[in-house]
Amino acid sequence: MSAVLPRHRVNVLTGIKSARLVEDAAECANYIQKAKRPLLVIGPLLLQSQADGKLLLEYALDLAKAGGIPICATAQTRGKMVELGVQPDCVYDAVEIVNALKDPDWKGVRKEGNHDLVMFFGIRSDLGSQGLSTLKHFAPHLKTMTLCKHYFPHASYSLTNFKKDAKWQEFLESLIAELQKGG
Amino acid sequence: MAVAETKKLSKKLEELSKLIRAEIPWEPVGPTPMPDIPDIRSWDMRLLKTYQPFYAPFCDLCCLCTYGKCDLTAGKRGACGIDIATQQARVVLLACLMGCSAHAAHGAHILEHLIEKHGRDKKIDLGESITIEAPHIRTVLGLKPETLGDLQIALEYVFKEVGHLLDSCHTGQEGSALDYESKALHAGMLDHVGMEAGDIAQIVGFNYPTSVADTPLVDMGWGAIDKSKPTILVSGHNPATSTEVIDYLREHSLEDQVEIAGVCCTALETTRYSDRAKIVGPLSRQLFFLRAGIADVIMTDEQCIRTDTPQEASKVGAAVVACLDKAMYGLEDATDMEADEIVRRMVGNGEHFAILDSAKAAEVAVKVAMEIAPKRRKEWLAEEEAIELAKKCNDCAMCEQVCPNLCSIGAGITQLAKGEFEPLRVLFNECIGCGKCEEECPRHVPIFRLMQVAAGNETWKARAGRGPIMDTEIRTVGAPITLGTIPGVIAIVGCSNFPDVDDVADMVEEFAKRKYIVVLSGCSAMVAGMKKDADGKTVYEKYPPDFEGGGVVNVGSCVANSHITGAAIKIANIFAALPLRGNYEVMADYVLNRVGAVGVAWGAYSQKAASIATGCNRLGIPVVLGPHSAKYRRLYLSRKEEDDWQVMDARKKELVETGEPSPEHLAYVCETKEKAMPMIAKLCIRKNDTPQGRAIKLNHYISLYKKYMGGGLPEDLHLFVRRDADIPLVYKKEVRAHLQEIGWQPREPVGLPTYIGTYPSKVSIDAVIH
Numbered sequence: 007m008s009a010v011l012p013r014h015r016v017n018v019l020t021g022i023k024s025a026r027l028v029e030d031a032a033e034c035a036n037y038i039q040k041a042k043r044p045l046l047v048i049g050p051l052l053l054q055s056q057a058d059g060k061l062l063l064e065y066a067l068d069l070a071k072a073g074g075i076p077i078c079a080t081a082q083t084r085g086k087m088v089e090l091g092v093q094p095d096c097v098y099d100a101v102e103i104v105n106a107l108k109d110p111d112w113k114g115v116r117k118e119g120n121h122d123l124v125m126f127f128g129i130r131s132d133l134g135s136q137g138l139s140t141l142k143h144f145a146p147h148l149k150t151m152t153l154c155k156h157y158f159p160h161a162s163y164s165l166t167n168f169k170k171d172a173k174w175q176e177f178l179e180s181l182i183a184e185l186q187k188g189g
Numbered sequence: 190m191a192v193a194e195t196k197k198l199s200k201k202l203e204e205l206s207k208l209i210r211a212e213i214p215w216e217p218v219g220p221t222p223m224p225d226i227p228d229i230r231s232w233d234m235r236l237l238k239t240y241q242p243f244y245a246p247f248c249d250l251c252c253l254c255t256y257g258k259c260d261l262t263a264g265k266r267g268a269c270g271i272d273i274a275t276q277q278a279r280v281v282l283l284a285c286l287m288g289c290s291a292h293a294a295h296g297a298h299i300l301e302h303l304i305e306k307h308g309r310d311k312k313i314d315l316g317e318s319i320t321i322e323a324p325h326i327r328t329v330l331g332l333k334p335e336t337l338g339d340l341q342i343a344l345e346y347v348f349k350e351v352g353h354l355l356d357s358c359h360t361g362q363e364g365s366a367l368d369y370e371s372k373a374l375h376a377g378m379l380d381h382v383g384m385e386a387g388d389i390a391q392i393v394g395f396n397y398p399t400s401v402a403d404t405p406l407v408d409m410g411w412g413a414i415d416k417s418k419p420t421i422l423v424s425g426h427n428p429a430t431s432t433e434v435i436d437y438l439r440e441h442s443l444e445d446q447v448e449i450a451g452v453c454c455t456a457l458e459t460t461r462y463s464d465r466a467k468i469v470g471p472l473s474r475q476l477f478f479l480r481a482g483i484a485d486v487i488m489t490d491e492q493c494i495r496t497d498t499p500q501e502a503s504k505v506g507a508a509v510v511a512c513l514d515k516a517m518y519g520l521e522d523a524t525d526m527e528a529d530e531i532v533r534r535m536v537g538n539g540e541h542f543a544i545l546d547s548a549k550a551a552e553v554a555v556k557v558a559m560e561i562a563p564k565r566r567k568e569w570l571a572e573e574e575a576i577e578l579a580k581k582c583n584d585c586a587m588c589e590q591v592c593p594n595l596c597s598i599g600a601g602i603t604q605l606a607k608g609e610f611e612p613l614r615v616l617f618n619e620c621i622g623c624g625k626c627e628e629e630c631p632r633h634v635p636i637f638r639l640m641q642v643a644a645g646n647e648t649w650k651a652r653a654g655r656g657p658i659m660d661t662e663i664r665t666v667g668a669p670i671t672l673g674t675i676p677g678v679i680a681i682v683g684c685s686n687f688p689d690v691d692d693v694a695d696m697v698e699e700f701a702k703r704k705y706i707v708v709l710s711g712c713s714a715m716v717a718g719m720k721k722d723a724d725g726k727t728v729y730e731k732y733p734p735d736f737e738g739g740g741v742v743n744v745g746s747c748v749a750n751s752h753i754t755g756a757a758i759k760i761a762n763i764f765a766a767l768p769l770r771g772n773y774e775v776m777a778d779y780v781l782n783r784v785g786a787v788g789v790a791w792g793a794y795s796q797k798a799a800s801i802a803t804g805c806n807r808l809g810i811p812v813v814l815g816p817h818s819a820k821y822r823r824l825y826l827s828r829k830e831e832d833d834w835q836v837m838d839a840r841k842k843e844l845v846e847t848g849e850p851s852p853e854h855l856a857y858v859c860e861t862k863e864k865a866m867p868m869i870a871k872l873c874i875r876k877n878d879t880p881q882g883r884a885i886k887l888n889h890y891i892s893l894y895k896k897y898m899g900g901g902l903p904e905d906l907h908l909f910v911r912r913d914a915d916i917p918l919v920y921k922k923e924v925r926a927h928l929q930e931i932g933w934q935p936r937e938p939v940g941l942p943t944y945i946g947t948y949p950s951k952v953s954i955d956a957v958i959h
Contacts, residue, residue, distance in 0.1 A: 021247075021248030021249050021250040021252075021258070023249055023262050049860060050860060050861050050863075080860060080864075081859075081860040081861045081863060081864040082861060082863040082864060082897055082898050082899060084898060084899055084901075085898055085899010085900060086899065088899060088900070088901070089899070096904075097904050099859060099860060099864055099868075100858075100860050101243065101819070101824060101826065101857065101858050102826070104243075105243050105826045105828065106828065109828070129860065130595060130816055130860065131595060132593075132595065132816065132817055132819065132820065133816045133817075133819045133858065133860055136245035136247075136819035136820060136822070137245060137819065139245050139246050139247070140243065140244060140245045140246075142262070143244070143246055143249075143261075143262065143273050144244065144273075144274075146263065146264070169586075
């Protein structure tokens, strides 16, 4: 998001260096594909079903598969993943993975070096927002992205506020298709 | 050292010795009696080396002085030179100081009130089963308090330190995040002193239960209140006035005619004084109850009271008496007015007043309640009316956008419009009771009243708070706790900002049935009783009230939290026979390395919760917080294998690289109850565990992991298995196979693990050997 800032910023700063709003799935896929070591961090909100009966988790797994992206499972999401036949690359809770990510020397989940793009998907918004703030301030070596249906200003890249779940699902499906094309 | 400086130091020591009566040799005075800010700093820095601060800023700015706002993003510093990490630590310190001050000032008020009643020389007697009456005051100050007057010494010390700490928050002072953290830990420690002084004063002055476990079961829930009677609601934390109301009712034989009910901690205090008082519920039920209009008179005292109580009361025709100077709401101060004149104006004109004389406030409250109750309508909404009102909702989702607990309220209301009550009942359990949804609703749907209808009038039982853990209990459980055969002490404490109110009862049930000791306080103590099993029993009716494996203990209100941490100190002092007087580091080191205690503040919202938790952390007790608590902006996290897990083996006087992250974190946020369950069990692991104790603890860790995390073995299990004997029998085969697969190697347990000797300290290593 861009805004014209007056010369004397001291009077107008709102306190948020806002995320870039990503409304186009191709643009979103481009950021992911450009990353050398992306990571997908998934949370327990993905255990909810959508109106069509599809688990949100299934979108995450499709996305990871399409982009060849390792998965970090937080809270109890690992159990359902295993049920669906996919082993996460690592299991941490939300604050633990954020704590590891802020160390530039961390080896990452595949021991290939810390990640340069971290996507968060399915973590409750208050905790997610705080974790993104941690990374914004203390992990300048990486970018963050959110795939949830709300706008997260502390991220580097965020989706918009989707009023209808169907539109959000449509976006996720397009994103997966874009990644598949790229792969 | 210059002569003048030596003299000054001696003078200070002389004054200190006089204050704590150092010449009375109940124990030798340790190295840090009445510590100043730097005195325990080395211990803090040792903790912070392993448990590094993790900051999650709310925003990018510092807005505290007129240089700003200052942008602190991307490594930029503020106009004063502060960076983002230090600014977060400063805000955390401010929060801890607010919390500490709230408890200590509550204590000071109560003490003043009770000294006026009983005199400074009123003896502290907590009954025959409690001889270590004040483990915090003894440890931190080096003072053995014998009278109410002695408690004032403790509080004066707290206030002095708070002044210095608050000073350090001024612009252009401290420039290190770690030093701010050390100061926050200092504030947390002081908080436990203040809480202890406050609760001892209350027990002594109000004759609360003490030296007893089996306190009465009291009625809870708004359905427990007979709304045909005049009803007085007491709200907050300070029982000075509610006890006066009960005295007034007793003296005038009105106990059967007037209902007295409490919300938040005053409810717990009041039921310690009279088991005929009722508990409405935790803080999250406050606004519901106000809007229900059942209370004829609302008496506010301090902390966690709605700041719009007079406005809310006026809406339903109730009367308000503000009883403490900390919250006077802009009301006329009627302290010096004749009681009958106040009653006349409250009844006739619907006015609210501040009355800072508790006896007068009590008299006025009872008289007003009795006069206005017959004229007021206290009807619940009928289900049919609720359905009709719900039809106004067009599910615009404005309510959801402002809900701090992220609830889908609109979905519940639209279901109600179709006659389905259950979705809204479920939401009621998640509701923190702030009222933001109703304020935001463009169609003015009375969401609270609808939710109340859905919730119904169910009643529950809560056990009245019992105060300190008895010395006799400590003697019994000291060995099994430190050896690990009682797998842990789980203290579920604090406020009601829960993701779901049922989580607390579920946690209590899970750990009590596994024979952990479960201790409760504050709003958590109430909600633990707000769930019934298939037989209609709450956890208070199912489990014994004793401080033993499988016991469920309610110590009391917020200030009674000091008894939980006090019990940890008592284990070191009574069971391990380590002197505590002015010996904070030794006590904290013992607790951190040998007492498997964990705090769980699942619904923490307040600054008091921040300071209580930070005080636990300095004492070596890890704390698990609910997901909202990321908003406290700071946690203390380790990085498992990558951190420093070196300890000294005090017997061999050798440094040992244990590689064992126990306890793994000091302040930790869990996203869900499911994650919290195994994490709580894991945080009970201590390096001191015997093989038998470790096997028991790992049994629970593995079993909870399997139950809540979807099967398999914990990813970090190998870090906690020292030898084959540590592996629980029931999982032997599976764990052995796993360990073999990952190339695990056995290691020797540490005989007497301690941090003393691993960092610069005045304490010698021999001080930890008992």
